[in-house]
Amino acid sequence: MRASLPWFSRNAIAVSAVALSVGVLAACTSSGSSSSSSSTSPSASASSSANTTPISIGASLSLTGDFSADGLAYQKGYNLWAKDVNAAGGIMGRQVKLTILNDASSPNQVVTNYQTLINTDHVDLTFGPFSSLLTTPASAVAARSGFAFIEGAGGAPTVFQTPQNEADHNVFDVSLPVADEIMPFVNYIASLPASQRPKTAAYPMAQDPFADPPVQLAQQKLQALGVKTVYSNIFPAEPSSYTPQADNVAGKAPDVVVLGSTDVPTVAAFMKAFETNHYTPKWFVAAAGPDQGAAFITAVGAGNADGMMVPNGWYP
Template sequence: MAAVAAVLLTSACGLSAEAPSTGPLVIGMSLPLTGPVADRSKPGMEGYQYWADEINADGGLLGRQVQLKVLDDSFDQQTAISDYNRLLSQDKVDLLLGTFSSDLNLAVAPVAERYRYLYVQPSGGADEIFERNFTHLFFAQPATTQRLPNQFVSLVERMPVADRPKTLALVQVDDPNTSQAAGIFESKLAALGVKTVYDQTYSPDANSFDTIANSIKQAAPDLVISGAVAGDGSALVRAFQKIGFSPKMLYQENSPTEPSYPQTVGAANTEGIFTPIAYSTEAGFPGNKAFVDGYTRKYGTPPGEDAANSYTAGQVLAAAVKAVGHLDQDAMAAWLHGNAVPTISGELRWDATGRPQGELLLGQFQAGAIKIVAPAPAATAQPVLSKPDWR
C-alpha cells in the first residue's frame, strides 16, 4: 500500500472532535492510484491537490495549512475499507474526502458513518449508497445515477417515432453505478418501444472486448449504451472498430470525458458519441473560469470531470468547515443538509440522505469536442441523432 502524502502529525478527532489550533489540518483519503482505474484516479488526485494548494495560498482552513494524506487502495474494496479505518483510528486525521466509483464508496461510506465523520464523495452516484440513510454522506455532483438517464431518454422521446432506435444493447462493468443505470435505461426506453436485444455485465479487470463486441454485432442493435468507468470504454470502441460494427447511436458513461479518449479511439471516431456530464469547462458558474485557467497552467491540460469532481468535493468540505468555524463533524453535516453550496459545477443542495437535487447534462462529441446538447437552456449545440461510421 503506497502513501502518496505521509503525515506524521497525530491530531485529535472523532465524534464532533475539536482539532488543535496549531499545525497542519490533515485531510485523509484513499484513492485507486494503481489498478484498473488508475488512469481516472490521477486527474482526480490532481483536482484534490489543486484545491488544497489554492486553499493554502488563501491562508488555509481555520487558519491552518491543509495537508493531504493519501493512501492507495488499488481499486480494491477491502483495501479501501482498511485504509479509511487506518486514517480514522490510527492516523486520526482531522477531515475526510471521498474515493472514486460507486464500488469503493459503497464499501467506504459506512466506515465514515460509523466514526460520524463528514464524508464528501466526488464520484459514485449509485442509489444503493444513499439508501442506507447515512447522515454524514454527501455527493459532490449535481445528481445521482437515479437521474443519469433522464436527458438521453428525453432526447429519444422527442425524436419522431419512425426515427427512434428500435433495438438496444446494454454492456456495463460490474459496478453499482453502471448496473443501476443500465436497469433504468432498459425500463425507460422499453416504455418508448425500444427492445433490449443484448445485456452483458463484465468484470472490472476485463481487458479484451472482442467476444462482447462480436456478440453485440450479431445482435445488431440500433443503440448501444455502454456503462464504462475508464479505459474499458475506449477498449470497447476499438473492438467495435476492429470488427466493423458501428451502431447508429452510442452512449457511453465516464470514459468519453477522459482527456486521452479522442486519441485512444481516434479523434474522428468520437463524432456523435453521447455521454452524461457532471461538469463543463464552458459553464459560467462562479469560480469555474479561474479553476480552468489555473488548472490548465499547472497541469498542461484543461480539467476533465474527475479533476473537477474532486475540486468540487473540496469546495463542499471547505464551505462546511468555514460555516461552522471549527471541526465539529455533526455540525458540519447538519449545515450541509440545510444549506446550498455554490461550486464550479453549479449550486449543490442535498436531501436528508446526501443525494444532490440537480440534473446532469447530456454531452455529445461534435467536431472533436464535447458539446452540451441537453437540457435546452444549457445547450451549446444541437444534437446529432445518427452517429457516423468509424473512419
C-alpha cells in the first residue's frame, strides 16, 4: 500500500479491472492446448478453429426486491461490457454470452441461482451479484465448484473471510474494499487545522455487512483525531427503526453524522427526521443511498441533496 494513504487498512486488497480479463482468460484456457511450438499440427489447427463456441458467463442479479435499483444498473453494466468485448472480437476470438438470473434480492435464491448456472447451465465463468449480503453465500457456491468469482460489488470483509474463499482465494473484486471507503473523508478531517475539525460525531448503523465496517473504521480513526463520539449504535435494517434512531442522533446535535445506510429509504428517513428536529449536521456522510443518483434525488429533492456525501462512483 502506498505511504500516501495513511489510513488504508493493511489487509485491503483491491483487484483492478485487469483481474477480470485475467480471470476470464484463465477460465477459458483451462482446457486449451499446452503446446507452445511455433508450428501447428493439422489436428491442433482443426481443434483451434473449431473452438468458436461462445464463452458462457453466468451471474445472478437483484432485478426485483430491495436491491433492484442497483441490480438493474449492474445488469446494464454487464451487458455493456459484453457488447464492447464482442464488438472488439470477443475473447481469444470467441464471443461472450451472458446468462443473468433474478435472485429477487434473496440470499437463499442467490445460492440456488449459482447452483443452477454452474450445474445446469454449465457456464464457463461466474460474475458476482450486487451487495455483500448476496455475494458472501454466492462466492461460496463458486468456490465449492472450483470457479473464479469476479465481482463488481460486495467488498465487505465478510466476503473475503469465508472459509471457502480463504481456502481457494476465488473472489476477485474490482472495487475498493468497503471498510476503507470513508477514509478519504477521514483524511480530509485530518488535514484541517485542529481549530476547524469537528468536535463531536454520531455513528448510527443499520445492521448490514456492507454498511457497518466503513463506519466503524471511520469512528476509530476520528476518535484518534480527538473527535468525541456522542452516539454509536447498530439498529435493525428495518424502516420502523430509522426515525427513532435519527431522532436520537438529532438530540445529540453532533457536528458529524456518519450513517451506516444500505439504501435510499434509510438516508431519506434520517434526513426527514433531522429536518423535523431542526437539526443540520455540518458534515453528513452515508455509506450508501446517495450513490443511486436519480433515485436519491427523487426521494429527497435536489436542494436537499446538496452537501450530502457518499463514498462511491456517482457524483451529482
